[in-house]
Amino acid sequence: MRIPGAFAAALDGRGPDGLSPADGVSGRDWLDGLPRLLDDLLDGWALRPDGESRWGSCALVLPVRTGDDEPAALKVTWPHLEARAEHLALRAWDGDGAVRLLRADPHRLALLLERLEPTDLTDVWVEEACETVGGLLARLDVPAIARVPRLSAYAARQAAAPDSPAVPHRYTDQARHLAAELAADADVDARLLHTDLHYENVLAAARLPWLAIDPKPMAGERAFEVAPLLWNRADADELGTGPAIRWSLRRRVEVVCEAAGIDEARARAWSVVRVVDWARDQPPGSAASGLAVTILKAMND
Structure with a gap:
C-alpha cells in the first residue's frame, strides 16, 4: 500500500520516543514496516480500503469497510508515549463525546474507529467553536482510569523545571509556583482528561454534530484542558x-469554561503552566x- x-516526510528523521528499547522505533524504521502492518490489519480484521487516507504528524487514518460493509476508519500510529493510552480513554468514554472505538490492537497502536467526516472546527466562528469544545468536555467528564499519566506528576516536573529562554523569567517563575499550588488540590488526578482538544481535533459526525478525536489521556483536573484553544x-x-x-484570549477561556462547567480562574492558572511548558519547544525570538508571551500576558492582566 x-x-x-x-506523512512520510513528517515522520522521517524522528528517533524513538521515550519507549523501552524493546518498543522504541524510529520514524523511518516504522515507515518501512507500515505497508506490511496495514496489509496485516486489513486481512486480520477483514477490512477493505474505502477512500483516500488522511494523516497528522504521527498517525495515518485509512477509511475502510468492515466485513459487514459498515464504514469505519483504521488508525495506525507511530509508537510514542502520548499514544499508548488512547484506546483506554476511548473505551472509557464509549462514544459519548468522542469517536467510538470499535476494535484495538494496543501493541501495534492500531485502532478501528467509527467513520467521521473530514470537517473540523477550524472554519467555525471561534466563539461557537469554543462553546462546542466546552460542550464536549462536559460529555467527556468521567472519573480517571488506571494506566494513564497523572497530572500531579506533570505538575511536579513543571514545579522543578528550569527557565525557558523563549519567555521572560517572571513567567517561568510564576509557572513553577502555580504548578506546585495547583497540584496541592486533593482532586488534581480525579478526572479523565483529553488534554489536546483543540479545533482540529473535533470532527463532524452523523450521530452527534461533533466528536472529539486523538486524545492524549491523563488523569487530572478539568481546568487543564483549556490551553490548546489559546495557541491554536x-x-x-x-x-x-x-x-x-x-x-479575544480571555473570551475563549470564558466561553469554554461556561460550556464545560470549569472554574475560569483555575483554567487561566493551568494555562500559564501549560503555555510556559509549550514555549520550551519554541525558538527564542520566534513568532511562537x-x-x-502574548497569551501569558492575557492570562495575567
Missing part, C-alpha cells in the same frame, strides 16, 4: 490586534515564543 509522501487559531485574523488580543 502506498504511503502518502507528506492564534493569528491576527483570529485574535485581532492591540487591546483586542487580550479580550512571541505568541506564548
Whole structure:
C-alpha cells in the first residue's frame, strides 16, 4: 500500500520516543514496516480500503469497510508515549463525546474507529467553536482510569523545571509556583482528561454534530484542558490586534469554561503552566515564543 509522501516526510528523521528499547522505533524504521502492518490489519480484521487516507504528524487514518460493509476508519500510529493510552480513554468514554472505538490492537497502536467526516472546527466562528469544545468536555467528564499519566506528576516536573529562554523569567517563575499550588488540590488526578482538544481535533459526525478525536489521556483536573484553544487559531485574523488580543484570549477561556462547567480562574492558572511548558519547544525570538508571551500576558492582566 502506498504511503502518502507528506506523512512520510513528517515522520522521517524522528528517533524513538521515550519507549523501552524493546518498543522504541524510529520514524523511518516504522515507515518501512507500515505497508506490511496495514496489509496485516486489513486481512486480520477483514477490512477493505474505502477512500483516500488522511494523516497528522504521527498517525495515518485509512477509511475502510468492515466485513459487514459498515464504514469505519483504521488508525495506525507511530509508537510514542502520548499514544499508548488512547484506546483506554476511548473505551472509557464509549462514544459519548468522542469517536467510538470499535476494535484495538494496543501493541501495534492500531485502532478501528467509527467513520467521521473530514470537517473540523477550524472554519467555525471561534466563539461557537469554543462553546462546542466546552460542550464536549462536559460529555467527556468521567472519573480517571488506571494506566494513564497523572497530572500531579506533570505538575511536579513543571514545579522543578528550569527557565525557558523563549519567555521572560517572571513567567517561568510564576509557572513553577502555580504548578506546585495547583497540584496541592486533593482532586488534581480525579478526572479523565483529553488534554489536546483543540479545533482540529473535533470532527463532524452523523450521530452527534461533533466528536472529539486523538486524545492524549491523563488523569487530572478539568481546568487543564483549556490551553490548546489559546495557541491554536492564534493569528491576527483570529485574535485581532492591540487591546483586542487580550479580550479575544480571555473570551475563549470564558466561553469554554461556561460550556464545560470549569472554574475560569483555575483554567487561566493551568494555562500559564501549560503555555510556559509549550514555549520550551519554541525558538527564542520566534513568532511562537512571541505568541506564548502574548497569551501569558492575557492570562495575567
